[in-house]
Amino acid sequence: xxxxxxxxxxxxxxxxxxxxxxxxxxxxxxxxxxxxxxxxxxxxxxxxxxxxxxxxxxxxxxxxxxxxxxxxxxxxxxxxxxxxxxxxxxxxxxxxxxxxxxxxxxxxxxxxxxxxxxxxxxxxxxxxxxxxxxxxxxxxxxxxxxxxxxxxxxxxxxxxxxxxxxxxxxxxxxxxxxxxxxxxxxxxxxxxxxxxxxxxxxxxxxxxxxxxxxxxxxxxxxxxxxxxxxxxxxxxxxxxxxxxxxxxxxxxxxxxxxxxxxxxxxxxxxxxxxxxxxxxxxxxxxxxxxxxxxxxxxxxxxxxxxxxxxxxxxxxxxxxxxxxxxxxxxxxxxxxxxxxxxxxxxxxxxxxxxxxxxxxxxxxxxxxxxxxxxxxxxxxxxxxxxxxxxxxxxxxxxxxxxxxxxxxxxxxxxxxxxxxxxxxxxxxxxxxxxxxxxxxxxxxxxxxxxxxxxxxxxxxxxxxxxxxxxxxxxxxxxxxxxxxxxxxxxxxxxxxxxxxxx
Numbered sequence: 245x246x247x248x249x250x251x252x253x254x255x256x257x258x259x260x261x262x263x264x265x266x267x268x269x270x271x272x273x274x275x276x277x278x279x280x281x282x283x284x285x286x287x288x289x290x291x292x293x294x295x296x297x298x299x300x301x302x303x304x305x306x307x308x309x310x311x312x313x314x315x316x317x318x319x320x321x322x323x324x325x326x327x328x329x330x331x332x333x334x335x336x337x338x339x340x341x342x343x344x345x346x347x348x349x350x351x352x353x354x355x356x357x358x359x360x361x362x363x364x365x366x367x368x369x370x371x372x373x374x375x376x377x378x379x380x381x382x383x384x385x386x387x388x389x390x391x392x393x394x395x396x397x398x399x400x401x402x403x404x405x406x407x408x409x410x411x412x413x414x415x416x417x418x419x420x421x422x423x424x425x426x427x428x429x430x431x432x433x434x435x436x437x438x439x440x441x442x443x444x445x446x447x448x449x450x451x452x453x454x455x456x457x458x459x460x461x462x463x464x465x466x467x468x469x470x471x472x473x474x475x476x477x478x479x480x481x482x483x484x485x486x487x488x489x490x491x492x493x494x495x496x497x498x499x500x501x502x503x504x505x506x507x508x509x510x511x512x513x514x515x516x517x518x519x520x521x522x523x524x525x526x527x528x529x530x531x532x533x534x535x536x537x538x539x540x541x542x543x544x545x546x547x548x549x550x551x552x553x554x555x556x557x558x559x560x561x562x563x564x565x566x567x568x569x570x571x572x573x574x575x576x577x578x579x580x581x582x583x584x585x586x587x588x589x590x591x592x593x594x595x596x597x598x599x600x601x602x603x604x605x606x607x608x609x610x611x612x613x614x615x616x617x618x619x620x621x622x623x624x625x626x627x628x629x630x631x632x633x634x635x636x637x638x639x640x641x642x643x644x645x646x647x648x649x650x651x652x653x654x655x656x657x658x659x660x661x662x663x664x665x666x667x668x669x670x671x672x673x674x675x676x677x678x679x680x681x682x683x684x685x686x687x688x689x690x691x692x693x694x695x696x697x698x699x700x701x702x703x704x705x706x707x708x709x710x711x712x713x714x715x716x717x718x719x720x721x722x723x724x725x726x727x728x729x730x731x732x733x734x735x736x737x738x739x740x741x742x743x744x745x746x
Contacts, residue, residue: 256664256684258609259635260702261418264290265426266341267304268468270412272492273434274513275336277329279305281322281353282343296704298471298498301506305329305338309345318351323360326411333508335409336516337438339430347417357411365408410516412437422636424611427468431492431540434519441548442524461487461521462574463528463550465541467557467613468701471499471710473719480716483582484575489518489525491540499710523548527574530554531567532613533644534636556648557613560621560720561590563648586717593721594625597728602626604731607671609681610700612636612644612660614714618680618699619656620648621720625727629656630674637661664688678730683709695730699723 267278267290280287287306294302305328307321322340329338342353414433416426466477474495481488496512522528523544530541533556544550558564564587568579604627608618612634619629632645642658649655657674659666668688679689682700689696703709713719736742 257635258633258663258667258684260293260423261286261290262416262421262423262426262429263341263343263418264293265423265428265468266339266414266416266430267302268294268423268494268498269427269430269434269492270337270339270341271302271497272494272513273337273339273519274515275409275509276513277303277305277333277335277338277509279307279325279329279338279340280343281307281318281325281340281351282309282345284308286343286345293702293704294498297702298710299707300498300500300510300710302498303333303508307346314345314349317349318346319356319359322351322353322356323363326357326360327364330409335509337410337412339434340411340413341416341426341430342414344417344419347415347419353413353415357413361408361411410438422611424468424613424636425536428536428539431465432538432543435522435540435543436547438516438519439523439544439547440520442521460524460526461489461518463522463525463541463544464488464490465528466490466531466715467535468611469531469557470701470712470714471495472713473715476713476715476718480583481571483580484571484577486571486575489522490514491519491522523550525550527551527553529570531557533557533616533647534612534638534640536638556620556644557617558715559614559617559723560624561587561717562624563617563620564716564720583717586721590717590721590724593724597724598626600728600731603628604677605630605675607631607633607667607674607676607679607681608656609633609667609679609685612638612641614700615641616644616648617714619645621723622680622727623649623653625724627678627727628653630676631657631659631667631671633659633662633667635661635663677734678727680727695734697723697727697730 263280263286270276270278284306287304291302291304305325307318307325309318309321313321326338329335340353340357346353412434414430416429464477464481466473471494474490474493478490491514493512493514497510500510500512528541528544528550530539530552532554535554541552545552553570555566555570556563558567568583572579606622606627606629608615608622608629615632615634619632622629629649632641634641637660641660645656645658657670664684672692676694678695678697679685680697680699683698683703683705685696686705698706698709699712699714701709703712713722
């Protein structure tokens, strides 16, 4: 007889796996190939989910471990895989994330990568055009022999050049977290392994060393948002005339243009040279209400003394106001007129549509930070969030939900670390009017006959999931119109006469 206590297995998870999140984060860096150290099935599963949402091809390399590697280890396969990726893709960076298999068998991936770099990453001679007063002097190889490549004129010379990609490693076993934790772990690993000590930009230094806001760029880390959200944030920061580093940035690499030829590595992504200098920024802004205590922004703060400012995802009026005020403080300018106008139109729309949304009851689910942002926005519109749920388990969700609902709407039921079986079991008795979350809630929405507002990730049963705008006044306006029209359509469809005038 087993002494194991009774438990309920996960039947339909409200989360995705940790290395999937790491792969998405790595895809937001220029010239980067995500690489999973584990079985081929892991990479195939993640590619399927990412492609179905973004409708873009994505290559995720794999060390393709089999049964024997579970016994003997995957060191040889990892090294071979890194060599193959380097030769085929010529990447600037390879992001290596572990899987359940390699973490369970105990592969020391950090040591394996160190061995690989010592074995394969040697400086090579590269002929380049450079100005040289000693152009006729033969180039000396690393072994002190004379370089056989001719020097044709005084502007031609030879120099050493390391053409190997940087390799970043992050531990992401799925049994220890969700895709969001993998996403943030990858960002933290990149910051800790790639950034370099830099001095603040002297051209922006006012001479007051006590005021960090007078020096350097702004690091902006929005978290896992849509490609449309990233493009919006870049426009926003540019409109404030802020010199910024958006990290990560997959707005082009995961939502690109139609091309005649398939690029092995799509264009776009945060520039590696900009990531290296993030320690010298005037401030780091991290978006999220349930961020891990040890995040990428916190690492920059500890390593370089870069000031850290954390704020909720700017969804809805209140949270967007806070971000706008902070950007105005940093830029020492007022809020641009286009955003003031957008805010005014949003308030006007909420007044116009309040009669349709007031008192409606909603279930909100998905990534924790997105759930908090959407809950805050819904409460502003008059919708009452009655249940907020996530597969994450930060321990911060209930606190964050209580904070955004305080004084606006009654407190919702909040559940962490749950699957859809748990959500459905509780929601069926709450008399709800709509679900707000990703596509995995469709079967439940269909079962109980309420509309589903698709937001977040994954949206794989509709087109354009990567182009849903959630952030800022403009994103709130789009969400408001979508929700209001969905409620009106539901009322029309349920009416026995199908009225056509409101």
